[in-house]
Amino acid sequence: MTDHRAGPVRSEAARAAILSATARIFAAKGYDRLTMEGIAAEAGVGKQTIYRWWPSKGALITECLLEGHLLPEDFTPPDTGDLRADLRTWLGQISDFISRYGGGDLVRSLVAASAENEDIGRRLQESFGADEILASRLRAAVEAGDLRSDAPVQEISQALLGAIIVRALSRAPIPDEGFPGRLVAAVLG
Amino acid sequence: MTDHRAGPVRSEAARAAILSATARIFAAKGYDRLTMEGIAAEAGVGKQTIYRWWPSKGALITECLLEGHLLPEDFTPPDTGDLRADLRTWLGQISDFISRYGGGDLVRSLVAASAENEDIGRRLQESFGADEILASRLRAAVEAGDLRSDAPVQEISQALLGAIIVRALSRAPIPDEGFPGRLVAAVLG
Amino acid sequence: MTDHRAGPVRSEAARAAILSATARIFAAKGYDRLTMEGIAAEAGVGKQTIYRWWPSKGALITECLLEGHLLPEDFTPPDTGDLRADLRTWLGQISDFISRYGGGDLVRSLVAASAENEDIGRRLQESFGADEILASRLRAAVEAGDLRSDAPVQEISQALLGAIIVRALSRAPIPDEGFPGRLVAAVLG
Amino acid sequence: MTDHRAGPVRSEAARAAILSATARIFAAKGYDRLTMEGIAAEAGVGKQTIYRWWPSKGALITECLLEGHLLPEDFTPPDTGDLRADLRTWLGQISDFISRYGGGDLVRSLVAASAENEDIGRRLQESFGADEILASRLRAAVEAGDLRSDAPVQEISQALLGAIIVRALSRAPIPDEGFPGRLVAAVLG
DNA sequence: TAATAACCGAGACGGTACGTCTCGTCTTTTA
DNA sequence: TAAAAGACGAGACGTACCGTCTCGGTTATTA
Known part of the structure; x- marks a missing residue:
């Protein structure tokens, strides 16, 4: 028996346009100036098409995060055998990213979204590579x-x-190249 | 709510009512459901009286923070001579506070406010005693x-x-009494 | 022979269900709360099946009217030889109908539809028997x-x-039995 | 004195702009294409300013009608002593008006509004002068x-x-100059 | 009797308008 | 004479329908 129901199928084009528009506006204007109407307009989509598939702005951002639209880079710590050097490299990647993209604006938007939305909060560490990969690196x-x-x-x-x-x-800029080193020194002695 | 009335003499009462109403709503509903109109209504005050004194919701919360309305407890680390024990005590106070008040809701609201408002962000460490007092303790x-x-x-x-x-x-509850100890161990070895 | 195309034939069941659902909702909720989606749902039919056969809500109502779904009664004036008595009988039938069914709601819905839709407007007199039949009666x-x-x-x-x-x-109720008489007196002296 | 509350007073400019915009759109596009958003935009007003003072589109149109924005002309029957001639004059004025303005569109819009809104319906006769003035003329x-x-x-x-x-x-155009005469003949013999 | 073509229920799509909520400013009245 | 009360223009919210456009499934005619 056919276990699929009749009817049209979800438009992948609309889905992609929505996620892409969300990511674009999130990066450009931040979480609090990201509106559903703005997303719909930017994506060339009706508002109902967003609400049909995502219950809230948070859910939309969560999916953006999971698909890598918000943090295009991969923050996986390397594995050279030297743990502290690897952590410095990882923290350096994140620091560079922050410096390159608005000096923390994107991180703050992500934190604001995390504070408001449970799912985003749960995935926050994961987003920065501070989840299982880092944990297994530490266990090794x-x-x-x-x-x-x-x-x-x-x-x-x-x-x-x-x-x-x-x-x-705290809006303090990442001061110089020494920050990753000092932070690793602070945490791992 | 309070017994203040119109007239120039009562301005201090209005000011107090506004700060108190802000703190009450902030604690009860969180940052994102805290509205200026709600504060005015709760305080029995005109909206203009708020805008006359504070330029934004953030400034209002900043002042609430500085006056101790939002975090009623004092998170000053003690000074017993044993740095690690002192830090454990301090982190234990914060953990207890979080457990007692909504399991992180208040912290998340404070973080949301920090992400949106520059002043609050700057004072975030200060609010939890992680500022000059802790720094001087570490220098000692x-x-x-x-x-x-x-x-x-x-x-x-x-x-x-x-x-x-x-x-x-990440919405993870503070697991048990061991957390402050493990955190101090993680950071200071 | 290609005097008949391939494929199944129009479903009479669907057509009947649509007309019936339209009449039911029209009578129950009135013209302005009659929606195409509501008709489709009530009839257990896809929206496209409606739009395939009727270009608009007005056309649908027009057909309902012509098939007698909206005004189940027949408002043909009788022909007893006494014109004024016949007209009083006819107006009495209409007055009774109005009194029985929501006190004018149905007439108002019909008028609303007539105001919006040309075809319905053209058939308005016909619907109440005020068309050729009445005219020939008057000519006789x-x-x-x-x-x-x-x-x-x-x-x-x-x-x-x-x-x-x-x-x-004007929402004035038909006052009593005297109305048809007074109206005929007003018009034919 | 507490016969008037504190606070700003209703803006007469906004009220006038709203009524004027409503009348303009009603005349230009008809009742069913008259939208609250369109009115607000045309009047240069926030939607809430409309909803603050009028509960519905119907109430707005009612007020337009009462203030004479919708039917700018006065349809008072004259009083020359010759009743039938006066009625012919009156019906001629209305017929002329209909011919001049869209050939019945405005009347149909008014009827549509009357069918939907109780207040408008009640004032329908009044709008065309078919109320007390005509009644007293007939009694005389x-x-x-x-x-x-x-x-x-x-x-x-x-x-x-x-x-x-x-x-x-019925969308039948007013045929010629004879219509008012025939109608008076039909009704008053 | 297989292929074809139009039907069917279902419902996703881009839109428009709804009526509500809150923003930050502006204005009037009251104490 | 400052404060309360609240109207104002603006604009986002989430919902309801519009009319169009697929889907997969289901017949009836035609080759």
Whole structure:
């Protein structure tokens, strides 16, 4: 028996246009000036087509995030064998990204969205590569003897990403090349 | 609400009513459902009386923060001579506060306000005692030999507070009594 | 032979369901709350099936009218030889109908549809029997000497029906049994 | 004195602009293409300013009607002593008006509005002068012996106006100069 | 009797308008 | 004479329908 219902199928073109328009406006104007009407107009789509598939602005941004429209770069920490150097590289990538794109505006918008929307909040660490990949990297370092066996892996990840976020919220510019180094020194001694 | 009336003499009462109403709504409904019209109604005040004194919602919240209406508790780290124990105490106070008040809702609202408003962002660390007081405490530890002389004081503060914020944004509850200890271990080894 | 195209034939069941649903909603909710989507849902039919056969809501209502779904009763004036008595009977039938069905709601809906749609407007007099049948009745009265030979037949019909419509639009209830008599007296002296 | 509340007073400029814009669009596009958003835009006014003072499109049109924005002309029947001649003059004025303005479009829009809105319906006869003025004219004719003492005054008024409306709804153009005469002949013999 | 073609229910699509809410400014009345 | 009350222009919200356009499934005619 056919388990698919009759009727037209969701328009992939509309879906792509909406996500793309959302990402464009989010990057250009920030979370709080991102409106559903603006998205619909930019995407050349009726508002109902957005509301038909996403219940809220947050859900839309979540999907943008998951599809990589908002943070086009990949913030995976490398694995060279030297944990601290790898973390410095990773933090340097994020710092560079922030410096290049509006000096923290995009991060702040992402944090504002996270504060308002549960799903986005849950995926925040993931978005910056501070999730399972970093955790497994840290666990490998424990096995290699680079970290103590009782090192609190999750707290280390949160502290590193959190420092970046606090800095973005405080509007302090990333000062110079030394920041990743100092942050790794602060967290891993 | 309060018994103030029209007239120039009562302006201080209006000011207090506005700040109090702002704090009450902020705590009850969060930053994004805090409206100027709601504040005016709750305070029994005309909207213009708010706009006469504060240029924006952010400025209003900033003043609430500075006057201690939003975070009624004082998050000053103690000074017992044992830096790590003091930090654990401090983080424990914050964790307790979060657990007691809505499990992070208030922190998230504060973060949302920080993301939107520059002044609030600048005072974010200060609000949680992660500012000069903590910095001087860390510098004293350097002098006492508890920390290396090149310890990156600011990054340590940001990492500690940031870990709290990332946890709040990710909606993970503070798990148990061990969190402050693990976080201090993560940051100061 | 290509005098008949390939494919299935128009579904009589769908046609009947649509007309019936239209009449039901028209009577229950009135012209302005009659929606194409509502008709489709009520009839268990796709919207396209309606638009395939009728170009507009007005055309649909016109067909309902012609098939007697909207005004289930037949408002043909009788022919007893006494013109004025026949007209009183006819106007009494219409008055009774109005009193029985929502006190003018249906007439008002019909008038609203007539104002918006040309075809319905053209058939308005016909719907109430104020068309050819009434005209020939009046012409017969002229021949019988009951009316002057230059009696303006069309204007008499329009005045009689128009008085009913004006009364329905003014929301004045049909007051008592005397109305048809007074109206005939007003128009034919 | 508390006979007037504190606060600003209703803007007469906004009120006038709204009524004027409503009348302009009503005349130009008809009732069913008259939108609240269109009115607001045309009047240079926020939508809320309309909804603050009028609950519905119908209420707005009612007020337009009462202030004479919709039917700029005065359809008062004259009083020369010759009732039938006066009625012919009056019906001629209305016929001329209909011919000059879109051939019935405005009347149909008014009828559509009457069908939808109770207040407009109640004032329909009044709008065309078929109310108290005409009634008193007819009563005077009774006293003067021009009409029988039991002439049904209200029904005569409704029949005259109704014939005009039925003609407008049927989209039949007012044929020539003879129509008012024939209609008076039809109604008053 | 297979292919074809138009039908069917279903419903997604780009739009328009709805009526509500809040913004930040401006104006009037009151105490 | 400042504060309350609240009207104002602006514009986003989320919903309801419009009329058009697919979908896949279902017949009836035609080759």
